[in-house]
Amino acid sequence: MQPSSEGLVELRTLRDVRGNLTFIESGQDLSFAIERVYFLHSVPEGSERGGHAHKELKQLLVAVCGSFDVILNDGTVTKTIRLSDPSKGLLIESMVWRELKNFTDQAVCLVLASEQYDEADYFRNYDEFLIAVKD
Numbered sequence: 001m002q003p004s005s006e007g008l009v010e011l012r013t014l015r016d017v018r019g020n021l022t023f024i025e026s027g028q029d030l031s032f033a034i035e036r037v038y039f040l041h042s043v044p045e046g047s048e049r050g051g052h053a054h055k056e057l058k059q060l061l062v063a064v065c066g067s068f069d070v071i072l073n074d075g076t077v078t079k080t081i082r083l084s085d086p087s088k089g090l091l092i093e094s095m096v097w098r099e100l101k102n103f104t105d106q107a108v109c110l111v112l113a114s115e116q117y118d119e120a121d122y123f124r125n126y127d128e129f130l131i132a133v134k135d
Ligand code: TYD
Pocket: 036, 038, 040, 048, 049, 050, 051, 052, 117
């Protein structure tokens, strides 16, 4: 799996007249073992998610339905990626501040994560994140 410069990973997808089938396997499509799966859904118009970074956690985000913006900030560079294609995943490494916004109606954000939930792994304060990332 080689992410593009934007962090986008082309997911293996079988396409035929019956529809598309996309699959993700640890070790082949992902550099980490999947420890947790969660998904954001029924996100109200105008709602924003994220607003944090992780010390160790790595994640792959997939817009399995609809679309939304992911704003990534590594402490130096900020970039915005609009996810809209279920056959592409966005790899977010550790120590990257992320915000998710501009969800379309019925959008679903699937997240494959390298660790189980641990609040101690979060930076929820941007200034604290900036200090840590520049260290
Ligand atoms: P958070 O990661 O801040 O979600 P978002 O960035 O989408 O707003 O988590 C929101 C709340 O949900 C927080 O109280 C922790 C809880 N949570 C879990 O209990 N388990 C999980 O796997 C996740 C992702 C969150």
